[in-house]
Amino acid sequence: MMQPLFISIAAVAALSAAQELPQGYAPIPVPCPTDLQWVRPAVGLNPAEADWVQGRKPVVLEALRTYLERLELADFDMGEYIARLNDSHQAHVPIIGMAISGGGFGSAFTGTGAMRAFDGRLPAANTQRTGGLLQTLTYLSGLSGGSWPTVSFTAHNFPTADEIVDYWKPEIDRIYNVENTTADAATEVTMFEQIATKFEAGFDVGVSDYLGRAYAYEFIPGEEGGLNTTYSGIRQLSKFLSHEMPMPIIHLAEVGSGDLEYDGLWVPQANRSLFDVTPFEFGAWEGSVRAFTPTEWLGNRLSNGQPVNDSVCVRGFDRDSLIIGSSADAFNFWYLEAVSNDTLGQFAKRAVTLSDLDGIIEGFEEVFGLNLTQSAYAVYPNPFANLSLSSGVAHTAPELTLVDGSETGQTIPFWGQIQPARNVDFIFAWDDSQDASPYSWNNGTNLYNTYRAANATGLPFPVIPPVNTLMNMNYTTHPAFFGCNASRTTTGDERAPIVMYMANAPYSAYTNYSFTQSATSREQMQEIFENSFNIVTQGNGTWDAEWAECIGCAVVERSLARVGMQRTHQCTRCFERYCWNGELDERTPAVMNPSLILDPSEGFAEWNATNPF
Template identity: 25%
Template sequence: MRNFLVIFYALLKLGLAIAPFQVQCPSSPLIREAKYEICPEESVYLKKKEIKTKNRLIDFLKSLTEAKFNSKFYKRVLKDPPKLGIAISGGGYRSMLVGTGFITQMNDYGLFEYSDYIAGLSGGSWILMDLVVQNFEANSLLQEWDLEEDLLLGIPEFDISEEEIVTNARKEYKDDDIRMRKRQESTQITNFSKFYEQMEIFANSVEERSEDGRITKRNLNPLTRLKKIFFPNNTFTEADTKIETFKTVLDFYKNLHLKIKPKKIEGFQISFTDYWGKAIVQRLKKNFDDDPDHTFSFSKLVHSSKKFKEYSVPIPIFVANCKNGLLSNIIFEFTPFEFGSWDSMLRLFVKLPYLGSKIISGKAIKCVNNFDDLGFITATSSSIFNNVLIFIWNLASQSSREAVKALNMVMGIFGLGKEEIFSISKESSRLETDYAVYQPNPFYLYPEKDNVLTNKDHLYLVDGGEDGENIPLRTLVIPERKLDVIFVLDSSSDIDNYPNGSKLKKIFEKLDEENVHYQFPKNIRALTRPVVIGCNATKRSGHDSFLPIIVYHANAYHGYVSNTSTFKITYNQSEVNNMLLTGRKVFSNDYDPHYKNCLGCILTKRTMDRLPRKKKFSPFCLQCFKDYCYS
């Protein structure tokens, strides 16, 4: 008992150190109205970064022997350097691994650190988390990740597409299914708060061992119920064989719970996303629990990074969608500077270090720091994994009554019973814990912004993949960021876990509604090479700037079958190496030297487009545009 209490209080002390804590509110406003510009801190960073990194592009251009750029051209590029962004799609570890190879190849070309932004969602957000943990050292990516351990113990690995997950997870159940569930309520944990209470009892129970080594408890009720949840009779037998002992699973969730508890103690709403965020962090090989001075605040980690302080790396942007009032395709973003949305419904941002503060009508009432936990933000962006569990529920509803009963227990630990999932309404006063809950809402009752984003004291955020917007492109296309070229890596699972361009098409349709027009290729016959979209110098509607060129890359077969399931949650070293190699080949077009030379033309096209004279491009570049551009 003494040893258990020592461990418990050590974890609790550590948790309190990294939990949100109250601070004095600053005298300056915490909310920014985003009318026509990015925030001042972002603007200053980019100006200093341009000075720091623009010669890296010149080095790349000088390495291109086919393109044969001259000194006058280099001077023009130095005077007006193009601005680059990177957008990494969702797709679980598939996206993370292919994306890491993609970035590594960019880094070898000298283009990664030259880029101004890197945006990610879902599996792409895991790359951003890794970059932050690794102090933006691109060549150190994956060194801290343990890819041979399950992300969530007790949940089986299976092959299903994101679209099937999202489409089927929200199907309505029949009335008789609902009645059957009500009859079973007495024997099940049916909501998140009850799960939290049971984990609380379990975490504080006295642990003993019998002579035969089995775990015993002074209070057997939570142990018995948790065992039914994780190991229901004749259910998930494949998962049973993957978990060495029942204690392994229990300890996994107990440790997550103890790390989450301090946030609850501080009065903040807890959701499944909090557990998911801590689970992601636990996949890092480095034990951050040993460092009492360590913080997982996104803003603090980034601003303490040597490379970021030197203005030599792209700004990371985590992307998520809002579900207040059952909205769809309303994008929110997290940068190291602020959190908010560019959507016309809001266009408000809060300083990121003060996320979690109580702000009413734009005035700070109570301020906190450390709410911007990197794991929680990453989990928010990748919460499509919540839908995995909902999908399992949906499958089980078509099975026997006994299977439904058993799986309802499993779903119940995550607050995902049928009534919790399918009876969400605008009038509901109960917080939905299957979403990431951001409470207090920093934009609550903001003056002259009376809508579903401001009239509640909480925000629900989810994985962008839930709305089919699996590529974080729109956050980079906004005119305020003035990008010239955006590299897109799409690792979606449209057909056989490979993308077919449909996610990009969906985003273009959404951009059309915002008066931003790109022509989607009518017939993409092969996605094994980059497709360059928007080469023609088209001015933005109502702006004097050009639309950015989009260089679209899709995960495809490049000598290795990289169409692994989004929900494949373990990889051996051979698989990792092959996925990384695929990412390199996707970016480099199979190391094609001609494409690399043409890339010099594509990257500098907007710089040349801004010149007043007509003859701007060499015959070589004109041929490159014919070879790769679709306009």
């Protein structure tokens, strides 16, 4: 059990004297730049991102060629396809993304397993002909627990999954009962000392800072849990500069005045603005904010697009730890679930105990004098105040109040990838949000929620059937494609990407462990990786020997018409098997409690009896 975080002023080394505290987490004062566009309208891509995407296309094209050569699609003239992509000066190279859902450590690790199964650096993935798809990604988006691998892989300069596990050391518990600060974990006192430097520098702090510092000792590179590592700094890493890794996108949700309020805590409405955070910029495409500001210069309060204090600006607010802590800050929901006996604040994730939450609240009250309401959210100085491109609280408030993006009901981070400016053709969607109670599998609710939100706002996205159909057609246990037929999309045309939906399910292991499990043995990590590999490859092709080719068909589908080529007969057969055809089955489904898919005779009790986890 987590120890109460009741920290005395003496225990945090005289917080009133900033010079006595560890330096590194507080934003750094610098002269204000004179040639910076502080705010741009949410129209088209940021020019720097557009240039980077263009630079990524030749690298993707070569990765796609290698992948397709290995795949050997029937009746598909791969050489002609690649030649036509080259003839377009790479303009028609498909833009491919992957989105990893929220779900704490569960989604972080199972989603990493899926990335591993797509990695061309893994011989087993190449043997199963799924390897190489990771190298074709232009975008990688994450939310909450899914933000941890998304930021970690890119911040570590994109190692393999097996290499990154050695960096993470997941067997170390960084959350509960850390007795001494080491290079691999920090005590509550140390983390409050680190956060205090930011507080003493005049910035709001809260649970997002605390969570981020705890998670950073596992997921962020650099000394003291990546204390100085910034999200915008990804742009300077060698594999980002050479366009050899995808660009990360993290989602946050706005919350504030006008939302429902319980026990002094806000609950965001489903249509609340979702904020994109990329290494280039921070902002939202629609809603209360329709603008972006450079991520590197987060932390500066702006009015009408200019610094309120133009004599001193700050850099370094965008610590990687703050970004992942903000994306996973669902403290308002956890608390409301706990105090209401699960009647308020419900979403896919399950809360820690009330005593754990009270311990964190006591820590912020004792150290910083902040109450529950003041410390529950991620608070960012508002760069969008007094703009014609903002409205509501974002137009008037000095700060933006942000929470875990899944609180809007969209736990799979599609939103940034389905913006028309990004022109994404295909998305691998990994879902481990554990929304099928009581056994913490997945029922597709969050996939369906994004369809509803996209349909309401006119964004291009596949039509998704309701949850009952998703479950009854086994789309939550076997991967499926949505949007293959462009008429079956919200816009009725090929602007919508094809989505390959993969839900975590028990193939070779029961991986529905608690999202709060804070220490995972190497043996369990191996089982998680093997299970995700079996989902991606469909049991090494035992479910369907043509499955790998069917993935390839979906990956190239949107680009074929642009280069004047036709879908092959093999791909037509694949789409007949794996694309949702509009059929509905709205009978009440059975409780989601599957046995091992690769060995149905082995139920959970039998499997659990022979596994130490």
